[in-house]
Amino acid sequence: MAAGKLLYAQSGGVSAVINATAAGVIETARDKGIVVYAARNGILGALREELIDTTKEAKANIAALRHTPGGAFGSCRYKLKSLEENRAEYERLIEVFKAHDIRTFLYNGGNDSADTANKVSKIGQALGYEVSCIGVPKTIDNDLVVTDTCPGFGSVAKYTAIAVREASLDVASMMDTSTKVFIIEVMGRHAGWIAAAAGLAGSAAGDPPHVILFPENVFDPETFLAKVKATVEKVGYCTVVVSEGVKDQEGKFLAESGARDAFGHAQLGGAAPVLAALVREKLGYKYHWALPDYLQRSARHVASKTDLEQAYAVGKKAVEYAAEGLNAVMPVIVRTSDEPYKWKIEAAPLDKIANHEKKMPKNFISKDGFGITAAARRYLAPLIQGEAPPPYGADGLPMYVTLKNAPVPRKLKKFAIG
Amino acid sequence: MAAGKLLYAQSGGVSAVINATAAGVIETARDKGIVVYAARNGILGALREELIDTTKEAKANIAALRHTPGGAFGSCRYKLKSLEENRAEYERLIEVFKAHDIRTFLYNGGNDSADTANKVSKIGQALGYEVSCIGVPKTIDNDLVVTDTCPGFGSVAKYTAIAVREASLDVASMMDTSTKVFIIEVMGRHAGWIAAAAGLAGSAAGDPPHVILFPENVFDPETFLAKVKATVEKVGYCTVVVSEGVKDQEGKFLAESGARDAFGHAQLGGAAPVLAALVREKLGYKYHWALPDYLQRSARHVASKTDLEQAYAVGKKAVEYAAEGLNAVMPVIVRTSDEPYKWKIEAAPLDKIANHEKKMPKNFISKDGFGITAAARRYLAPLIQGEAPPPYGADGLPMYVTLKNAPVPRKLKKFAIG
Numbered sequence: 029m030a031a032g033k034l035l036y037a038q039s040g041g042v043s044a045v046i047n048a049t050a051a052g053v054i055e056t057a058r059d060k061g062i063v064v065y066a067a068r069n070g071i072l073g074a075l076r077e078e079l080i081d082t083t084k085e086a087k088a089n090i091a092a093l094r095h096t097p098g099g100a101f102g103s104c105r106y107k108l109k110s111l112e113e114n115r116a117e118y119e120r121l122i123e124v125f126k127a128h129d130i131r132t133f134l135y136n137g138g139n140d141s142a143d144t145a146n147k148v149s150k151i152g153q154a155l156g157y158e159v160s161c162i163g164v165p166k167t168i169d170n171d172l173v174v175t176d177t178c179p180g181f182g183s184v185a186k187y188t189a190i191a192v193r194e195a196s197l198d199v200a201s202m203m204d205t206s207t208k209v210f211i212i213e214v215m216g217r218h219a220g221w222i223a224a225a226a227g228l229a230g231s232a233a234g235d236p237p238h239v240i241l242f243p244e245n246v247f248d249p250e251t252f253l254a255k256v257k258a259t260v261e262k263v264g265y266c267t268v269v270v271s272e273g274v275k276d277q278e279g280k281f282l283a284e285s286g287a288r289d290a291f292g293h294a295q296l297g298g299a300a301p302v303l304a305a306l307v308r309e310k311l312g313y314k315y316h317w318a319l320p321d322y323l324q325r326s327a328r329h330v331a332s333k334t335d336l337e338q339a340y341a342v343g344k345k346a347v348e349y350a351a352e353g354l355n356a357v358m359p360v361i362v363r364t365s366d367e368p369y370k371w372k373i374e375a376a377p378l379d380k381i382a383n384h385e386k387k388m389p390k391n392f393i394s395k396d397g398f399g400i401t402a403a404a405r406r407y408l409a410p411l412i413q414g415e416a417p418p419p420y421g422a423d424g425l426p427m428y429v430t431l432k433n434a435p436v437p438r439k440l441k442k443f444a445i446g
Numbered sequence: 447m448a449a450g451k452l453l454y455a456q457s458g459g460v461s462a463v464i465n466a467t468a469a470g471v472i473e474t475a476r477d478k479g480i481v482v483y484a485a486r487n488g489i490l491g492a493l494r495e496e497l498i499d500t501t502k503e504a505k506a507n508i509a510a511l512r513h514t515p516g517g518a519f520g521s522c523r524y525k526l527k528s529l530e531e532n533r534a535e536y537e538r539l540i541e542v543f544k545a546h547d548i549r550t551f552l553y554n555g556g557n558d559s560a561d562t563a564n565k566v567s568k569i570g571q572a573l574g575y576e577v578s579c580i581g582v583p584k585t586i587d588n589d590l591v592v593t594d595t596c597p598g599f600g601s602v603a604k605y606t607a608i609a610v611r612e613a614s615l616d617v618a619s620m621m622d623t624s625t626k627v628f629i630i631e632v633m634g635r636h637a638g639w640i641a642a643a644a645g646l647a648g649s650a651a652g653d654p655p656h657v658i659l660f661p662e663n664v665f666d667p668e669t670f671l672a673k674v675k676a677t678v679e680k681v682g683y684c685t686v687v688v689s690e691g692v693k694d695q696e697g698k699f700l701a702e703s704g705a706r707d708a709f710g711h712a713q714l715g716g717a718a719p720v721l722a723a724l725v726r727e728k729l730g731y732k733y734h735w736a737l738p739d740y741l742q743r744s745a746r747h748v749a750s751k752t753d754l755e756q757a758y759a760v761g762k763k764a765v766e767y768a769a770e771g772l773n774a775v776m777p778v779i780v781r782t783s784d785e786p787y788k789w790k791i792e793a794a795p796l797d798k799i800a801n802h803e804k805k806m807p808k809n810f811i812s813k814d815g816f817g818i819t820a821a822a823r824r825y826l827a828p829l830i831q832g833e834a835p836p837p838y839g840a841d842g843l844p845m846y847v848t849l850k851n852a853p854v855p856r857k858l859k860k861f862a863i864g
Binding site: 038041042044069072096097098099100101102103104105106186189190191193194195197198199200201202203204205206207210212228229298301316317318319320321322323325326327328329330332333334409412413414415417420422423424425426428 | 456844
């Protein structure tokens with residue numbers, strides 16, 4: 029790698045362990061004597077020249093990133109347009125890199141970020157400014173190809189499986205006179221990875237969850253209601269997991285098909301209450317529903333140790349790859365054994381990752397469409413293994429760190445974004 | 447105490463630690479050579495003569511109740527009518543007690559259970575059958591009088607404070623381009639204890655939660671929206687905690703005032719989406735909302751150690767009180783010091799507890815109505831102190847126990863309930 033500084037940016041929805049990746053980046057860079065700047069609020073900070081000097085942070089605070097959820101430097105939802113549509117943005121990035129002698133760019137995100145890192149790597153070459161662009165995987169959606177899994181997913185998976193197990197114990201003890209159907213809505217707009225992970229909560233017949241609704245399947249009210257009824261009659265209660273991405277026969281999100289708010293708008297983020305209303309209307313069972321929303325992806329207190337270790341490892345490896353002179357690659361997780369779970373990190377070209385989407389294999393969903401298969405369990409089970417709780421203060425709360433995020437003095441004029 | 451067996455029953459909504467109380471009861475009774483029967487599904491099991499022989503459970507499984515959420519023997523929502531209205535039910539209880547030589551009845555629940563235990567103690571005397579009736583406190587609602595707090599509440603309080611802290615870190619890192627208002631709905635139909643506990647998540651100016659909506663206050667859209675707007679402008683985002691019990695100026699639950707489901711019914715359990723719609727309509731901010739529902743009261747994985755110890759202690763003391771010949775009392779928690787938190791268990795007469803409701807003191811809510819005071823912190827802070835995570839299996843999930851719940855052979859005829 030050429031000398032110079034390293035710029036690290038977080039992109040898209042954050043997770044319980046994305047800061048562990050940041051810790052992996054910064055600690056490894058410090059060991060190598062590389063200065064790390066972070067972009068404030070992701071790629072927007074890079075475009076706006078809002079950079080953070082991480083050398084101003086105490087060692088202990090960088091270490092504390094390992095156990096702090098959210099994005100310590102801020103993230104953003106902002107996709108750079110294509111090179112053809114907005115070449116100025118790419119040129120601006122290179123201008124910022126030049127002004128601050130940034131020779132390595134680590135972009136920590138999902139598919140879009142891999143694509144952006146890939147493009148930046150190319151325009152750097154085209155403009156005669158050598159920069160190592162490394163994509164660093166992160167997404168609770170688990171939809172990056174090539175890598176075995178995406179840091180962030182394992183912890184949501186663990187949270188969800190535990191929530192289903194715990195809430196089901198509650199429902200089971202009250203079913204005689206109270207709730208018979210409990211519905212929990214989980215994230216996953218396009219693929220049912222998180223919904224599938226909920227299936228890890230139980231393994232024996234009758235164990236919850238009894239019904240999983242995947243976005244891979246079109247929602248059919250009749251079979252759903254029949255399954256719920258049969259479960260209540262057999263088990264006494266029924267725990268339903270529904271992915272937010274489930275659509276009805278017309279291709280409309282369930283969440284949009286039912287409730288209207290006081291202003292007559294479709295109410296978003298609520299497939300669970302729509303199902304609850306259906307259960308009440310057609311079966312008459314008492315129900316409850318939960319929608320953990322951000323709680324599921326920020327629940328660092330119950331993160332998966334495996335996920336945490338992988339999040340740290342991809343950050344560390346990204347710096348090592350840059351130091352070795354690699355460009356336009358991503359450190360990916362390669363599974364070498366299911367049981368015991370063994371994995372290693374390898375470099376994969378961003379070309380192979382950007383603009384692809386990993387779907388959940390069809391053979392992960394059971395024949396009746398409401399459960400997971402042995403193949404799914406084999407894949408998912410290792411990802412939630414191990415605990416790595418944060419330290420707690422005397423006040424009984426996790427000790428999460430807030431960095432000071434000292435700004436790097438600007439050197440350039442403002443830039444109009446968009 | 448007269449010789450004979452002890453009957454233990456769980457009542458009302460369960461919690462993360464009610465089984466710790468069961469463990470305290472059974473382990474203490476075993477030490478004293480007392481046989482413990484448990485009623486299946488609470489008082490209904492006692493009326494139906496559906497009893498469980500806990501002597502059939504292995505010691506390790508009883509110990510595992512300490513870390514298992516839900517109600518191990520089943521609970522129920524069933525309030526015995528008054529003695530005048532349905533004397534037959536009380537007589538049936540005594541009949542069941544007689545048939546199985548039950549000389550101690552421990553009823554583990556909230557206000558209604560204290561009242562029932564009190565009445566049973568009196569009818570036993572009236573019918574010439576001596577039975578020690580002890581109420582054992584349990585309710586996440588924290589609304590029992592006399593006792594400093596109710597086992598179950600501290601763990602929900604801790605869960606809620608952690609959830610607010612974690613989700614707010616998520617929102618804070620995305621606020622530049624994504625969610626600006628995050629709303630989390632918590633339990634508490636009549637009193638804002640859980641909502642207040644959410645306030646423990648932050649202490650410095652600008653810390654979340656920024657707005658707490660208590661059921662003690664009438665919801666005023668104007669001041670709410672003004673506060674949210676001011677917070678977003680100052681802090682960049684706004685975390686709102688809303689109690690499910692919040693009502694509007696007409697005295698209607700917020701949850702009922704807005705959304706209609708596909709069938710035109712008011713949609714219950716959703717004050718958060720109603721607020722979200724209001725924020726969107728009036729302020730135009732991007733929002734997300736969460737409704738953890740049962741997740742909050744079953745989250746044993748993040749229980750408060752203080753709460754757990756108190757839950758166990760009231761179970762243990764209940765048996766000791768019975769052994770000492772006490773009747774119609776409840777072991778209550780007496781706070782002897784705020785900092786460090788010190789407490790002890792004392793016996794209080796059920797007469798003083800039954801049919802009273804502990805309201806949250808007015809001086810717990812800040813002047814503007816949206817936060818908690820120093821007095822609230824002084825009371826609440828100790829209750830979430832300490833961690834007591836369950837053991838986890840190699841599969842990455844908490845190892846919760848399921849008892850075999852061996853039935854006691856029936857001796858009586860069936861009884862028509864209600």
